[in-house]
Amino acid sequence: MKKWVYLFTEGNANMRELLGGKGANLAEMTNIGLPVPQGFTITTEACTQYYEDGREINDEIMGQIEEYVGKMEEITGKKFGDKENPLLVSVRSGARASMPGMMDTILNLGLNETVVNTIAEQSGNARWAWDCYRRFIQMYSDVVMEVGKKYFEELIDQMKAAKGVKQDVELTAEDLRELASQFKAEYKSKIGTDFPDDPKAQLYGAIKAVFRSWDNPRANVYRRDNDIPYSWGTAVNVQSMAFGNMGDDCGTGVAFTRDPATGAKGLFGEFLTNAQGEDVVAGVRTPMKITEMADKFPEAFKQFVEVCSILENHYRDMQDMEFTVEHGKLYMLQTRNGKRTAQAALKIACDLVDEGMRTEQEAVAMIDARNLDTLLHPQFDPAVLAKAQAIGKGLGASPGAACGKIVFTAEDAQTWKAAGEKVVLVRLETSPEDITGMKAAEGILTVRGGMTSHAAVVARGMGTCCVSGCGDIKMDEANKRFTLAGKEFHEGDYLSIDGSTGNIYDGAIPTVPATIAGEFGRVMAWADKYRQMGVRTNADTPTDAKNARALGAEGIGLCRTEHMFFDEDRIAAFREMICADTAEEREVALEKILPYQQGDFEQLYEALEGCPVTIRFLDPPLHEFVPTEEADIQKLADAQGKTVEQIKAVVTALHEVNPMMGHRGCRLAVTYPEIARMQTKAVIRAAINVQKAHPEWTVNPEIMIPLVCEIKELKYVKQIVVETADAEIAASGIDLKYQVGTMIEIPRAALTADEIATEADFFCFGTNDLTQMTFGFSRDDAGKFLNSYYDTKIFENDPFAKLDQNGVGKLMELSIKLGRPVNPRLHVGICGEHGGDPTSVEYCHDIGLDYVSCSPYRVPIARLAAAQAAIKNPRA
Numbered sequence: 083m084k085k086w087v088y089l090f091t092e093g094n095a096n097m098r099e100l101l102g103g104k105g106a107n108l109a110e111m112t113n114i115g116l117p118v119p120q121g122f123t124i125t126t127e128a129c130t131q132y133y134e135d136g137r138e139i140n141d142e143i144m145g146q147i148e149e150y151v152g153k154m155e156e157i158t159g160k161k162f163g164d165k166e167n168p169l170l171v172s173v174r175s176g177a178r179a180s181m182p183g184m185m186d187t188i189l190n191l192g193l194n195e196t197v198v199n200t201i202a203e204q205s206g207n208a209r210w211a212w213d214c215y216r217r218f219i220q221m222y223s224d225v226v227m228e229v230g231k232k233y234f235e236e237l238i239d240q241m242k243a244a245k246g247v248k249q250d251v252e253l254t255a256e257d258l259r260e261l262a263s264q265f266k267a268e269y270k271s272k273i274g275t276d277f278p279d280d281p282k283a284q285l286y287g288a289i290k291a292v293f294r295s296w297d298n299p300r301a302n303v304y305r306r307d308n309d310i311p312y313s314w315g316t317a318v319n320v321q322s323m324a325f326g327n328m329g330d331d332c333g334t335g336v337a338f339t340r341d342p343a344t345g346a347k348g349l350f351g352e353f354l355t356n357a358q359g360e361d362v363v364a365g366v367r368t369p370m371k372i373t374e375m376a377d378k379f380p381e382a383f384k385q386f387v388e389v390c391s392i393l394e395n396h397y398r399d400m401q402d403m404e405f406t407v408e409h410g411k412l413y414m415l416q417t418r419n420g421k422r423t424a425q426a427a428l429k430i431a432c433d434l435v436d437e438g439m440r441t442e443q444e445a446v447a448m449i450d451a452r453n454l455d456t457l458l459h460p461q462f463d464p465a466v467l468a469k470a471q472a473i474g475k476g477l478g479a480s481p482g483a484a485c486g487k488i489v490f491t492a493e494d495a496q497t498w499k500a501a502g503e504k505v506v507l508v509r510l511e512t513s514p515e516d517i518t519g520m521k522a523a524e525g526i527l528t529v530r531g532g533m534t535s536h537a538a539v540v541a542r543g544m545g546t547c548c549v550s551g552c553g554d555i556k557m558d559e560a561n562k563r564f565t566l567a568g569k570e571f572h573e574g575d576y577l578s579i580d581g582s583t584g585n586i587y588d589g590a591i592p593t594v595p596a597t598i599a600g601e602f603g604r605v606m607a608w609a610d611k612y613r614q615m616g617v618r619t620n621a622d623t624p625t626d627a628k629n630a631r632a633l634g635a636e637g638i639g640l641c642r643t644e645h646m647f648f649d650e651d652r653i654a655a656f657r658e659m660i661c662a663d664t665a666e667e668r669e670v671a672l673e674k675i676l677p678y679q680q681g682d683f684e685q686l687y688e689a690l691e692g693c694p695v696t697i698r699f700l701d702p703p704l705h706e707f708v709p710t711e712e713a714d715i716q717k718l719a720d721a722q723g724k725t726v727e728q729i730k731a732v733v734t735a736l737h738e739v740n741p742m743m744g745h746r747g748c749r750l751a752v753t754y755p756e757i758a759r760m761q762t763k764a765v766i767r768a769a770i771n772v773q774k775a776h777p778e779w780t781v782n783p784e785i786m787i788p789l790v791c792e793i794k795e796l797k798y799v800k801q802i803v804v805e806t807a808d809a810e811i812a813a814s815g816i817d818l819k820y821q822v823g824t825m826i827e828i829p830r831a832a833l834t835a836d837e838i839a840t841e842a843d844f845f846c847f848g849t850n851d852l853t854q855m856t857f858g859f860s861r862d863d864a865g866k867f868l869n870s871y872y873d874t875k876i877f878e879n880d881p882f883a884k885l886d887q888n889g890v891g892k893l894m895e896l897s898i899k900l901g902r903p904v905n906p907r908l909h910v911g912i913c914g915e916h917g918g919d920p921t922s923v924e925y926c927h928d929i930g931l932d933y934v935s936c937s938p939y940r941v942p943i944a945r946l947a948a949a950q951a952a953i954k955n956p957r958a
């Protein structure tokens with residue numbers, strides 16, 4: 083029989099796949115002799131089994147849970163529902179990868195009227211006992227039975243009003259007893275049955291709820307954002323309770339061994355006396371600093387400091403711990419490698435190397451590449467910032483600068499974002515339901531809550547700027563306004579917030595791009611030392627190219643030449659070219675375009691200082707460029723000496739039913755060879771000029787032909803390129819080398835790669851189109867239906883963002899396998915969006931690509947991801 087349940091004494095840190103992170107670490111802490119309230123872990127496999135069995139816990143698993151309840155009762159000397167010595171437990175989720183706040187937790191389970199009376203009497207603290215019970219009813223109703231929290235909050239508010247008190251802690255035992263009975267009545271009115279009294283029935287309900295929470299919408303979104311597979315499932319931890327809310331000699335806290343925002347070494351965290359864990363995390367009361375605990379609980383604090391050092395040395399990483407002090411005695415409830423900002427991740431990695439705890443490779447491997455994104459986000463323009471006066475200050479909970487219009491609800495954040503607005507979400511506090519709105523916002527500002535509040539933790543995870551706990555704000559959420567520094571702010575007003583300093587500014591402060599320096603530079607240098615793939619950038623303009631160089635790009639992997647025509651004055655010439663009726667008209671338009679192109683290419687070569695520059699020939703899906711506005715049509719008509727009707731007729735003729743599969747890519751060059759000829763001239767003339775100006779560089783343009791599906795197509799276009807280029811080079815009198823390669827972005831190109839490789843100097847996977855064509859999903863339309871695919875679990879990820887290794891990946895592997903033997907000099911890269919996605923980069927390393935190319939801001943992410951892939955799976 084399979085083992086579905088483990089005591090904490092039966093596991094260890096290496097069992098996180100089976101026991102989840104929390105379970106494995108509770109076991110590990112138990113093994114190293116730390117004070118951990120004992121219990122058991124139900125495995126992640128049991129969760130998977132629960133789903134396989136149609137969301138039921140089968141008899142075999144149930145039997146083992148029963149057995150382990152018995153073992154737990156023996157170990158603790160307490161019994162569920164016992165009149166003398168009742169067992170109370172917490173039931174908490176714990177997946178392999180931590181998903182803070184994403185799944186459900188239930189505390190104080192095992193309580194009923196009898197047990198409350200027992201513990202009230204034993205503790206001599208009836209207020210505590212009834213407080214536990216009302217919390218339990220509230221949590222159980224919310225989490226297990228999905229009766230909204232708000233009904234219970236309303237009852238609490240009514241009770242406080244009736245008693246004339248402001249704080250929960252001012253309610254008496256009698257008030258809380260009354261509340262518990264009101265809560266039970268509320269439960270019955272919503273569910274139709276009595277609130278369960280039998281602790282075992284409560285336990286089974288709670289376990290199911292945790293399994294079920296693996297599939298709740300916010301967990302699904304979190305998994306998609308963090309690359310956590312649905313198939314992993316969550317474990318369930320049943321742990322005997324330690325009480326932080328039994329009186330003033332009790333408390334609970336969350337602490338980190340280093341500052342999760344900056345990475346600075348030293349104990350960092352928060353503590354609340356006479357409270358339970360949820361109070362700290364929910365941000366309902368603003369807690370005190372962990373160091374203040376030293377005065378209140380000197381003994382427990384001393385022990386806690388020791389535990390911190392034991393745990394950090396043991397895991398050789400910054401730890402994030404939850405603990406409780408019950409009557410002055412310390413209990414550890416959890417430890418894990420702490421979530422941290424990108425800035426902190428870099429500092430901690432460097433410090434751990436300097437402290438001799440980690441090797442450079444380990445330091446590189448421990449940084450979440452996706453997180454670096456936050457450092458590459460803009461900061462406030464220092465010149466403007468120097469003159470700005472902060473109007474308020476909260477905690478710098480998640481770094482970065484944000485500027486946008488104020489919104490007050492998560493829904494508004496989404497709606498405004500969809501309408502193209504940048505927004506700052508201002509809330510009293512956030513809760514997990516706000517997650518999609520938080521994602522839509524540039525920044526988040528909360529009135530309540532500390533560094534470990536929901537807003538802070540989630541924002542850090544997302545890399546969104548967050549200022550939390552600005553208590554000076556007088557909030558009026560219902561009327562969508564607040565007052566700060568004597569000024570009333572309304573929805574739509576501009577606000578700027580700094581997630582590093584916690585400063586809040588009235589109005590809009592412009593932002594500037596970030597740079598790589600200090601620890602960031604050091605980690606990047608390690609990454610470059612260990613990676614085996616090149617990293618290039620997709621850059622269409624000289625500004626992008628310079629930016630990407632500064633971020634470490636070693637070449638341009640894709641310059642989309644049609645993107646060089648987005649400027650107002652250029653698009654006119656481009657439209658003349660597309661809408662030309664005759665070859666002569668087209669030649670006239672091309673003559674106008676040539677100098678633009680040549681000038682841009684010269685600047686690209688200059689910016690790249692002799693590194694390779696891949697220039698892709700025109701690939702415009704025509705519908706993106708033909709004029710639709712009356713004024714534009716008129717302008718074009720004037721330029722070409724035609725009537726508006728004539729132009730409209732051309733536009734109509736150009737209309738395509740499936741533009742993404744229409745007259746684009748090299749098909750344009752096949753129909754209009756003069757376009758390829760003009761582009762070749764521009765590429766080669768620019769290269770010749772820059773080569774002459776910089777004899778110290780080797781300017782080596784790579785001309786890339788898009789959307790090839792057939793060898794003869796490539797041969798045809800290549801011949802035009804070679805004839806034109808060779809004539810230009812011969813006339814210049816210098817010896818310029820150039821290459822002609824192709825994108826692999828149509829399945830047929832992959833399937834016939836052995837033929838195509840005979841004509842191509844390089845392959846570059848255009849995985850945007852390759853994904854589109856392999857799935858048969860239009861790139862322009864997939865967004866409309868992919869959500870249903872996530873909801874139904876047909877897909878876990880967007881295949882346009884994360885490379886589909888099973889299908890698209892197979893075509894890539896096949897292309898390499900067919901192409902390299904016929905052309906041993908063939909170099910192979912990727913320039914679809916996937917080139918900047920860490921898991922896709924790892925895959926590219928594994929299948930032997932020479933380089934990845936991605937947008938400038940993702941270059942550091944790709945460098946790090948490539949190094950991590952090489953460290954994990956080095957190439958021979």
Ligand code: PEP
Binds near residue numbers: 847913
């Ligand atoms: C691609 O298809 O992956 C690609 C890089 O080209 P584009 O996105 O311009 O079609």
Ligand code: MG
Binds near residue numbers: 850
């Ligand atoms: Mg493409």
